[in-house]
Amino acid sequence: MKLARILACFATIALYLSPAELARAQSTVKLSGTVPFESLRLPTYGDLEATQNLALQIWFKPRNQGELNTLAAAQQNPGSPQYHKWLTPQEYTVRFGVTQEEFDKVSHWLTSEGFQVTGGSPAQGFVKFNGSVASISHTFNTAISKFSADGTKFANATDPQLPAEYGGLVSSITGLSNLFASKALSANPARPAEEGLAARSMSNPAASLKEPLMLASLPAASPAVESPDVTMGGQTSLTPNDFYTFYDEGPLKTAGVTGTGCIAIVGDSDFNTAPIAAFNNQFGLPDNSANITKILVDGTSPGINSDEVETLVDLEWSHSVAPGAAIKYFLGNGSSSTNGPIVDAIQGAVTNGACGVISVSFSLCGGSSSFYTTTIGNIITQAQIQGQTILVSAGDDGAAGAVFNGASCVTGTTKNVNELASNPFITSVGGTAFNAGSLTSHTTERAWNDSDDPIGSFAGGGATGGGASIYFSKPTYQNGLTPNDNARDQPDVAFVASPNYPGAFVYQDPTTVGTNNCLQTSAGACLQVYGGTSLAAAAWAGVADLLVQKSGANVGSINSQVYQSAGAGQSAAGFYDITAGDNNFNGVAGFTAQAGYDQVTGWGTIDINNFVTAFVETPTGSSSAMAAATAVPAATATATNTATPTPTPTPTPxxxxxxxxxxxxxxxxxxxxxxxxxxxxxxxxxxxxxxxxxxxxxxxxxxxxxxxxxxxxxxxxxxxxxxxxxxxxxxxxxxxxxxxxxxxxxxxxxxxxxxxxxxxxLTPGMIDRPGVRFAYASIIPSAGNGTNGNGLGHLLLGLGLLGMCLAGTSERRRLKIAIFAAMLTVVAIGAAGCGGSSSGPSGNGLFSSTQTVESASVTVGAVPQTVGGVPVKxxxxxx
The missing domain is CATH 2.60.120 (Jelly Rolls)
Structure with missing residues (x-):
């Protein structure tokens, strides 16, 4: 009877100390850089309810990372046998993706922790799962805070931890935070479409669109204007035929180089096909409206929303520049996404692998450093290994960029860039505006910046993005050619983007945009004028597809060759150097266009015929020219005294x-x-x-x-x-x-x-406020009511149960049980102490960093705190 009682007690304790508790006594791995910066400046509303269910994704590390880096460099080196020898998505998975055994191992572990595995595969590189906030906090040793009163906005307070047995396979976890958003980068001027047809016969305005666009010089402009206004003798906006003329695409079209394969467009809104059919009919393009392949990357369509405007700009103008290419539209659904619909759509286009070119006309704001460098970074690296060229808009908010305000992307008040476009494998596309001139060919251009336009109806039209990344270090191909700022600079290239000078015609869906400023010319379609760096990126996607056709194969990232050839001579490489204008915006002093590379228009716009011909005939990439996509904290060193060596990114500290x-x-x-x-x-x-x-x-x-x-x-x-x-x-x-x-x-x-x-x-008032947290720090336990993730409470309760078991047993048996209790204590204390810098979530309290053994004095407002190491990378x- 007594033996049965003892066994029952041990069974109780064994049940209490679950496998998860014992796992926490093992070594753990912390996934760094997952705390979003916005959590430092947005107000908090306490901890997220423990019963709330969240959808998360674990992303796997690429296998054979060294081999992967070597192959990425060799594929860009014309002297290598691996030059432009791309892998298929299936080949990538076999060589560098997670194995089925590893995928199953992590999936089974999640199930054992009480989560529900809902999707993912080795080919996708992630596993999806659902679970309660309580389970998430317990398993990953982090707290989830609310950043909206209703709990719809939330973020993790500290970096998650997981057992080393699984942590060695995992690169990141998404879904712990949703403090990020995306912003479509199309700009619509504050003027009706009829002004784009100013001197046309309004009895038949559509017919006059096939006439060539001619720009007329004005008398001396007002001193308030940095460069002359553009007015039109007749039509005031750009058509596809005008684009061919201004950027010299005609010779390629004559030679039959009109695109091949397919272009992937990513978006977050469904679309009607009537505007596309009207656009193709109006401008004499092959009608592809019924043949655009739509891929629902999140399983369901979000329906049509306001971003249909962006979708139609991208679909129509990428088709204009490469009318021979098929279009695949990868559609994300934000309501069923943990990473946002745009990231899901990009990942879908990469995993699908069918298209050699991917066009992205969105800016991302918010998110953590690892979201860009690791989660998205691994997706972009796979695209490079598969030979896919990715073009991303630099942004429409000038040097101010876009920041997350707790709900959406808004114009910043300090310098920011579209970090999605900062990855070194991605080509960042800036924007220009046309200067006045009578044209039958290319006109001079300036940086797009309509914010200072004195014409009231045009004011606030936006400006080209550009600047320096805070997450990515300078890739080797930018060394010596861009500012010595030790950061990835953007944009790389540019195309026309001003919605005013001259703006481009786009057919839209009147059910989405209305008919007030949209000239309806056919059923279900109306004509508007648009610009934005989305227009520029879509046009560049078309050019990249022309490169694919001319080369006879995918070309992968074009950055290495662009920088080497343009650096040796922009004109010979087919570039028009933009030397006028700036991207000052919203009170933020930006950058000025200048000879050579600049952080406003990159290397400039192009003569398409000359650029494509020169690019294909003279490959100049090298094995060292393409740096891996690494975060800024990858260290380099140069000397500014007698010798100045070239900084070289390195993957070690x-x-x-x-x-x-x-x-x-x-x-x-x-x-x-x-x-x-x-x-x-x-x-x-x-x-x-x-x-x-x-x-x-x-x-x-x-x-x-x-x-x-x-x-x-x-x-x-x-x-x-x-x-x-x-x-x-x-x-x-x-x-x-x-x-x-x-x-x-x-x-x-x-x-x-x-x-x-x-x-x-931070002020003392802020640091004393419940829920205040800052990144790269752990919580000093306080009297708050948060859940302690270190197992000490479990230990005390377990010992209490054990004490109850000891009552009524013989002295010899009590001694044996006490010895076992001591062993359990050691295990539990070990579990409480492991994990390094993270001490378990608490609802209140100050914070301390123990990331490094060096000590430093950090002052929080007027309240000095001694911490183990400065909480900064x-x-x-x-x-």
Whole structure:
């Protein structure tokens, strides 16, 4: 009887200490960079209800990462046997995708944790699952906070953790946060379509559209206008035939180069075909309206919504430039997506693999760093391995870009870029406007910026995006050709985008846009004028398809060759250099167009015939020209004194400068986080070692800081031997330059140690407010009512049960049970202590980082807090 009682007690304890609890006693892996920046500045409304159900996706790491990187470089190297030898999606899965065994292993683990597996496959690279917030918090050791009163907006407070046995297979988890959105990048001027037909015979306006567009010079413009207005002698907007004339596509069309294969268009709205049929009929294009293949990547259609406008711009104008190519439309459904419909649509186009060109006319805002560098980054890498060329709009909000305001994308008030377009394998497309001139061929252009237009009806029309990424380091192909900012710069190229100068005709659906400013010319179709970098990206997608036909095969990412050929001579490469205009917008000082590359229009627009011919005849890519898509914190080092070697991205936390005429310095960063999927290192200290035979002078150190908005200032202290020197510049949005005066003198063979400290840009009132969190930090447990994920409460309850079991047993048996209890205590304490920097979610409390062993003093407003390491990720370091 007593034996039965003891066994029953042990059975109770065994049931309480579930396999999940025991798994937490093992080593865990933290998925870094998953906390969205917006969670730092948006108000919180407590923790998400424990019973609420969420849909999540686990994304798998590519296998054989080294082989994958080598192949990606070889495919871009004309001297390699692997040059342009692309893989099919099936071949990619076999060589680099997750295996069925690994997929099943993770799926079974999720089921054992109480989740419901709902989809995914090795070919898709992810597994879908559902579960309650309580289960998610318990399994992944993180809390989910509300960022709207009704709980429809939420985000994880800390990076998730999972057992190393499974963590080694996983690159990211999506669905823990939905603080992101997408924005269609088509611009419609504030004027009726009739103005685009100003001097036409309004008794038959449609017939006059087939006449060529002629621009008429004006007298001297008002001083308020940066460049002359464009007016039209007759029609004021662009048709496909005008586009062929201005950008010299005619010779290719005559030679039968009109496109081949298919172009993938991604979107989030269904569409009616009547406008497409009307567009093709009006402008003499092959009618493909009934032959556009529609792929529902999320299983169901979202129906027609306001983004049908964007869909029709993309479908009509990509077809205009490459009328011989088929169109596949990949349609995402936001109501059934954990990643947003646009990311799902891109992933669908890549997994499908049928089209050699993918056009994306959306900007993403919000999200975490790993969302761009890892989740989307792995999708884009697969596209490159398959030879798919991806064109993405740079944005319509100038240098201000788009930011997430808690509900949607809105124009920023500081410099931002479309980070979706920042991936080095993606070609970012900016926009231009036409200058005045009488045309029978190309006219001069300027950067698209209609925001300062003095004509009231045109004001606020938008401006081309452009700037520097905060997530991606500078790819090798941009070295020496773009600003020395240690970041991926965009755009790469441009096309006409102004909706006013001259704007392009697009047939729309009157049931969506109404008929007030839409000239109805046939049933179910009306004529409007549009612009935006979506127009430019769709046109470039058409050009990329012409490259595919002319080359006889897919061409993959075109960036490496574009930069090498344009850098050697824009005109010879087929580029029109844009040297006028800027992308200042919404009070944000942006960038100015200039000779050569700039962060407004990239290398410029093109003579299509010359560009396609030169691109196909003179491949110039090299094995080192295409850098892998890595996050900014991948470290590089250059010297600004006697020798300046070329910075080389590296996948490890330690970077050595490429030797120039003299070997210079080695930069080593200390702290945890090295080797993470995003190649980042937690803030703290780093060293610079002089490897030369003479004393080197260090005038300044530039540190690229991720998530800089958390901080109001930085201090960098340099120590050489027993001498210390401090520099405290104001924090900037991106690069923080620490200038030492007098300059640091680093003797041969010696090492300088640098320690970074910060002041966090939060007030004491904010830090005392329940629910306040900042990224890369863990929670100091408080008296809050949040759930503790470290198992200590489970331990106490388990010991209480054990104590009840001990009552009434013999002394010898109590001794044996007590010994077993001690063993359980060790296991439970181990479970409570594992996981490194994350101490389990709490509803209230302050935060502390334990990411690195170095200590630093961080001031939160006026409240000093001592933390283990600065909660900041150091980016590219330049000395």
């Amino acid at each position: 330690t970077a050595t400068a490429t030797p120039g005429p003299q070997a210079v310095v080695t930069v080593t960063k200390s702290g945890t986080g090295g080797g993470s999927p995003t190649n980042t290192v937690a803030g703290g200290t780093f060293t610079i070692a002089n490897k030369t035979k003479s004393t080197q002078t260090i005038n300044s150190v530039t540190i690229n800081v991720s998530d800089p908005f958390v901080f109001s200032s930085f201090t960098l202290t340099a120590t050489i031997g027993t001498t210390s020197s401090t520099s405290s510049p104001p924090a900037t949005l991106k690069n923080t330059v620490f200038t030492f005066s007098p300059a640091l003198s680093l003797p041969a063979g010696q090492t300088a140690t640098f320690a970074l400290s910060t002041v966090i840009a 150091l980016g590219t370091i330049t000395v």
